[in-house]
Amino acid sequence: MYGRIKIRDTVRVPPDRLGEDLDEIIEELLWENFQGKLDKEYGMIVCIESIEEIGEGRIIEGDGGIYFDVVFNAITFKPVMQEVVEGIVNEIVEFGAFVSLGPLDGLLHMSQITDDYLNYDEKSKRLVAKESKKTVEEGDIVRARIVALSLKEKEPEKSKIGLTMRQPWLGAIKWIQDEKEKLESGG
Numbered sequence: 001m002y003g004r005i006k007i008r009d010t011v012r013v014p015p016d017r018l019g020e021d022l023d024e025i026i027e028e029l030l031w032e033n034f035q036g037k038l039d040k041e042y043g044m045i046v047c048i049e050s051i052e053e054i055g056e057g058r059i060i061e062g063d064g065g066i067y068f069d070v071v072f073n074a075i076t077f078k079p080v081m082q083e084v085v086e087g088i089v090n091e092i093v094e095f096g097a098f099v100s101l102g103p104l105d106g107l108l109h110m111s112q113i114t115d116d117y118l119n120y121d122e123k124s125k126r127l128v129a130k131e132s133k134k135t136v137e138e139g140d141i142v143r144a145r146i147v148a149l150s151l152k153e154k155e156p157e158k159s160k161i162g163l164t165m166r167q168p169w170l171g172a173i174k175w176i177q178d179e180k181e182k183l184e185s186g187g
Helices: 022-034 173-184
Strands: 002-013 043-059 064-076 084-093 098-100 105-109 118-121 126-128 136-137 141-150 160-164
Touching: 002 022, 002 043, 022 043, 022 064, 084 105, 084 136, 098 141, 105 141, 141 173
Parallel strands: 105 160
Antiparallel strands: 002 064, 043 064, 084 098, 084 141, 098 105, 118 126, 126 136, 141 160
16 A cells, blocks of 8 residues: 655756755655655655655756756555555545545445444444444544545546455454454453
């Protein structure tokens, strides 16, 4: 999911920034140009970690800026189909729960939370299982598997990540801990 990659790109330093510290300007421009950007190949760039190399500047006729070839390291977030992830439930709605997976959110549809029938408790903003009485509330940490993935490069906020918890050892961490304690106690 998270990774460290090396990227080669060209950065244009505008004429009004010439004369300032080149390393600082290029780092600032890299953050502006790359942070939060989504690319299907390497995912979403979470941060610029370091700059390895700044090449010689090039001037293009008719443009007052200077272009520098830059090699830098970045931290990325790239969700992968069937990957098991952990996140925090940040919103409960009547059709399921939204889970923060870092820079993107995933959706746990009601049908993918548990085998038990779920009721939406609007007043307390939680989902309650009818028979087992298991609950999912805002702030819960959950473990889920990615079962649907649609990343939108041009509009990352419209990307969709579908999750399921209907498999062994997936679910709210509090459920998993309860199951583990039952197994350890022989119950």
